[in-house]
Amino acid sequence: MSKLNISPRQKFILEILCRQNCWVKGQEIAVELGVSVRTIRNDIQQLNTEIGVDPPLILSSKRDGYIISNREKALELLKQAEASQDTLPIYPDERANFILKRLLFEKTEINIYDLADELMVSDCTIESDLVKVKKIIEETPCDLSLKRNSDNIFLEGTEESKRNLLSQLLFEEAGNNFLNISKYDSYFEDFNMSVIQDIVLSAIKKNDLVINEIGLLNLVIHIAIALRRIKNNYIIEDSPCLESFLNTNEYKLAKDIAQGLSEKFGINFPQQEILYIGYMILGKRILKSKYSSFHYLENVIETKYIDITQKLITSIYNNFGINFSEDEDLLVGLAMHIKAMDSRIKNSITLRNPILDELKHRYPFIFELAVYLSNEFYKLTNIQMNENEIGFFAPHLGAAFERLNQKTALKKKVVLICTENLKDILSFKIKTEFGNKLELIDVLSIIEYDKAKNMELDFIISTADLQSHFDMPVIFISPFLDNKDIQEINKQLNFFEIAMNVRAVVSRIDCAIVEELFFSDLDIDDSFNVIKFMANNLYEKSYVPPTYLDSVIERESLSSTSFGNMVALPHALVMNAYRTAISVAILKKPIEWGDYKVQLVFMFAINESDVKNLQSLYKYLMQILDDPYAVSRLIKAKKFDEFKGIILDYYTVT
Numbered sequence: 001m002s003k004l005n006i007s008p009r010q011k012f013i014l015e016i017l018c019r020q021n022c023w024v025k026g027q028e029i030a031v032e033l034g035v036s037v038r039t040i041r042n043d044i045q046q047l048n049t050e051i052g053v054d055p056p057l058i059l060s061s062k063r064d065g066y067i068i069s070n071r072e073k074a075l076e077l078l079k080q081a082e083a084s085q086d087t088l089p090i091y092p093d094e095r096a097n098f099i100l101k102r103l104l105f106e107k108t109e110i111n112i113y114d115l116a117d118e119l120m121v122s123d124c125t126i127e128s129d130l131v132k133v134k135k136i137i138e139e140t141p142c143d144l145s146l147k148r149n150s151d152n153i154f155l156e157g158t159e160e161s162k163r164n165l166l167s168q169l170l171f172e173e174a175g176n177n178f179l180n181i182s183k184y185d186s187y188f189e190d191f192n193m194s195v196i197q198d199i200v201l202s203a204i205k206k207n208d209l210v211i212n213e214i215g216l217l218n219l220v221i222h223i224a225i226a227l228r229r230i231k232n233n234y235i236i237e238d239s240p241c242l243e244s245f246l247n248t249n250e251y252k253l254a255k256d257i258a259q260g261l262s263e264k265f266g267i268n269f270p271q272q273e274i275l276y277i278g279y280m281i282l283g284k285r286i287l288k289s290k291y292s293s294f295h296y297l298e299n300v301i302e303t304k305y306i307d308i309t310q311k312l313i314t315s316i317y318n319n320f321g322i323n324f325s326e327d328e329d330l331l332v333g334l335a336m337h338i339k340a341m342d343s344r345i346k347n348s349i350t351l352r353n354p355i356l357d358e359l360k361h362r363y364p365f366i367f368e369l370a371v372y373l374s375n376e377f378y379k380l381t382n383i384q385m386n387e388n389e390i391g392f393f394a395p396h397l398g399a400a401f402e403r404l405n406q407k408t409a410l411k412k413k414v415v416l417i418c419t420e421n422l423k424d425i426l427s428f429k430i431k432t433e434f435g436n437k438l439e440l441i442d443v444l445s446i447i448e449y450d451k452a453k454n455m456e457l458d459f460i461i462s463t464a465d466l467q468s469h470f471d472m473p474v475i476f477i478s479p480f481l482d483n484k485d486i487q488e489i490n491k492q493l494n495f496f497e498i499a500m501n502v503r504a505v506v507s508r509i510d511c512a513i514v515e516e517l518f519f520s521d522l523d524i525d526d527s528f529n530v531i532k533f534m535a536n537n538l539y540e541k542s543y544v545p546p547t548y549l550d551s552v553i554e555r556e557s558l559s560s561t562s563f564g565n566m567v568a569l570p571h572a573l574v575m576n577a578y579r580t581a582i583s584v585a586i587l588k589k590p591i592e593w594g595d596y597k598v599q600l601v602f603m604f605a606i607n608e609s610d611v612k613n614l615q616s617l618y619k620y621l622m623q624i625l626d627d628p629y630a631v632s633r634l635i636k637a638k639k640f641d642e643f644k645g646i647i648l649d650y651y652t653v654t
Contacts, residue, residue: 006050007120008088009033010043014078017058017068025065034092034125051077088119095119096132097169099153104166105187105228109152140165159236160276163225170221188224190231191265196220199264203256207249222280223261230267236276245278254278282343302339308380309335315376316369319575321612322404330400337396338377341389353388357595360391361563361626362487363398365618370394371558375573387559402436411439412496415452417462420445422479429481430461437493459492491626494619505620506648508613509582513647515640516541517583527593531556531570534583534603543581544605548572552603560594566635567625568593571604580610584643586635599635600625624650 006014016029026037033040044066048056057077059069068074089098098119102110116126130153134146137155142165144157155162170184184193197220204211211219226236245251254277258269269277309331313324324330353359360367370393374385385393418426423443430440444451446464459473460466467474475492477485517537524530535549551572555561562568583603590597602621606614624630624647637643 006047007043009035009039009090010047011078012090013040013043013047014058014068014074017066018071018074018078021068021071023061023064023067028065033090034095034128092129092132095121095125095129096136097172099129099133100136101166101169101187103153103155104162104169109149109154111152113151137165140168159229159234162234163222163229163236166225167218167221184221184224188228191224191227193220193224195264196224196227196261199260200257203253203260206256207253209249209253219277219280223257223277226273226276227261227265227267230269230273235270236272238272245275248278248282250281251275251278253281282340305335305339305342306331308338308377311380312373312376316373319372319611320369320614322369322401324400324404327400327403329403330396333396333399334393337392341385341392342383344389345383353391356388356391357563359394360559362490363394364563364569364622365615366398366401367391367394367559368614368618369397369401371555372573373397374558375554385558390559411437412458412493413439413441413456415441415455415457415460416443417446417449417452417460417464417466418443418479419463422463426463426479426481433481433486434489434493438489458496461489491623494623505613505616508580508610508617509620510644510648512580512582513584513644514581517543517581518640518643519584520586520638520640520643521588522585523588525589525591527556527562527568527591527598528553530585530587530591530601531603534570534585534601538577538581538583538603538605543579544572544577547574548577548605560596562593562596562598564596565625565628565631566590566597566599567631568596568598568601569604569621569625570601571606575606575608575611575614577605577607579605580607581605586637586643600631621647 012033013029016032017024026040030037030040044058044060048058051057053070053073055069057069057074059067061067089095099110099115102115112126112130113123116123119126121129130146137144137146142157142161144155144161144165147154147156170187188196197216200216200220200223229235251274254274257277258274261267262269312334313327313331317323317325359370367390370390373393374390378384414430416423416427416430423445427440427443430438441455441457442451446462449462449464449466449469452460453470457472459475460470461475461477463477463479465474465476467476473492475485475488477488519534522530522533524533531552532549535544535552538544539546539548551574552570555573556570558573560568561570583605585601585603587599587601590599592598602625610617624634630646630650633646634643637646
């Protein structure tokens with residue numbers, strides 16, 4: 001087939017079916033793409049006609065829905081479609097973001113009928129998308145509002161709010177690739193992103209400063225947005241400036257950056273735009289490069305920030321038994337972060353955290369430490385951190401936890417099996433990504449795979465599906481080692497870590513999940529009342545003190561405990577249960593819980609004697625709750641013994 005002529009929506013249908021790799025009902029696909037079941041049926045018929053293979057690539061069943069008949073062929077076609085297609089937004093949320101970006105980037109007003117034609121959807125669908133646009137704006141801390149003038153729409157609000165919202169949308173769209181600066185080039189065709197980054201880094205180096213990756217990217221994105229807006233004569237509003245700010249390193253750096261940008265792009269920066277860059281810098285973690293150790297830190301940062309940081313580190317040890325007291329990198333990083341955060345809060349600067357959802361999902365225990373610290377920080381300072389700021393705490397803690405584990409952890413032994421032309425690049429990527437966790441024993445070509453059978457290995461990484469040839473696990477990766485591959489390897493590493501203590505963990509879970517705390521077909525339609533019902537039951541059965549419910553609600557207010565895959569894990573901030581227990585509720589129907597739909601709820605009540613086991617408990621359960629098939633089985637389980645059996649048997653079955 002020379003060219004695959006399919007629509008963007010049809011491409012997404014293929015992706016959904018490849019991702020699930022099992023029967024999927026048309027209604028499920030329709031809901032995900034925001035169209036009718038009839039549209040899905042027509043699209044699949046057209047897809048099969050266009051692809052023209054026998055049997056059809058997509059098989060259909062009135063009872064079961066749709067399934068891919070040849071996954072390898074489907075993946076090949078998807079790559080072809082990806083290379084030859086400028087994809088329009090398909091999902092309702094994507095269309096809403098597209099409309100918002102158009103309003104923020106291009107012009108003050110947009111005709112809704114022109115939008116419908118461009119996006120190849122009906123006028124009715126556009127009206128529905130505008131409801132989502134309004135919701136996005138309402139949920140964003142800004143003064144923007146969507147206005148309508150007959151058949152035209154426009155945004156009303158301050159220039160600063162428009163730029164902040166645009167930055168947020170770009171980060172969200174980039175997803176896990178947010179640190180790849182080239183991902184943003186298409187939005188700034190007149191201003192090469194790498195050139196902007198070089199100008200910023202040059203100014204930072206000139207001033208003997210350093211900046212972390214996320215802070216740099218945030219700054220570069222905001223500057224690129226400012227350049228494009230200034231070019232279109234949208235200037236930031238005048239804001240009062242303290243005379244003292246003009247003498248700061250942040251303002252000096254902002255002037256140097258503005259000068260470099262003006263020389264390169266021929267755009268004049270008014271004083272208020274230089275101040276805007278200065279205030280953005282104030283909110284980033286930028287510090288004198290020579291002050292990266294605790295000895296010098298005392299000379300450049302107020303004592304109060306060091307004292308707060310030391311108290312937070314002590315509180316982690318007192319409540320979780322994790323000793324970070326000798327980790328100088330954590331003390332320096334956290335103290336500088338708290339100083340920068342204090343500046344952001346005082347100057348009303350909101351910093352978007354592009355990896356918040358990933359942190360909550362992939363590193364629940366580390367994120368829980370961050371939530372705990374945010375509450376301790378509030379007790380010490382009376383400053384309430386938002387969810388984005390809590391997320392910025394997590395990488396500091398995660399890195400410290402990793403350093404602590406590396407002192408005793410043994411690397412897993414692996415072999416890479418791939419084609420000759422991929423050996424160098426893939427082995428380099430694996431060593432870069434997993435150098436502290438994996439020992440790459442050898443790199444074999446696919447025809448040499450038999451050699452691996454005589455090696456002492458923990459598992460194999462391969463670009464060919466060789467699982468049937470080995471008794472040990474084989475991680476099947478793409479030739480590019482993408483984010484999905486990295487997650488699969490991390491999942492295997494987590495599996496090994498859990499398996500080492502699986503008997504002990506399973507025993508604790510066996511004791512914690514009991515029939516008197518199990519509820520199936522629970523008919524409650526909002527998260528607050530689910531929490532209230534489960535917490536009150538724990539109290540009535542003498543598992544928790546009377547303050548437990550308030551503590552769970554307080555924890556939920558800091559950051560939602562739902563994380564996707566239909567699951568929520570509510571729990572108290574304080575580990576003071578009379579005895580450790582896990583209450584379980586299977587809801588009669590999914591409900592809104594934070595940003596996700598939830599139907600399966602695990603409520604943790606942890607006694608202080610079990611705090612030391614919390615991480616292994618989280619890891620074990622998250623391995624199960626991250627598996628869509630396992631979650632589906634758990635939700636369908638009506639009997640307690642069946643439900644508990646699925647959990648306890650998980651590691652003997654998978």
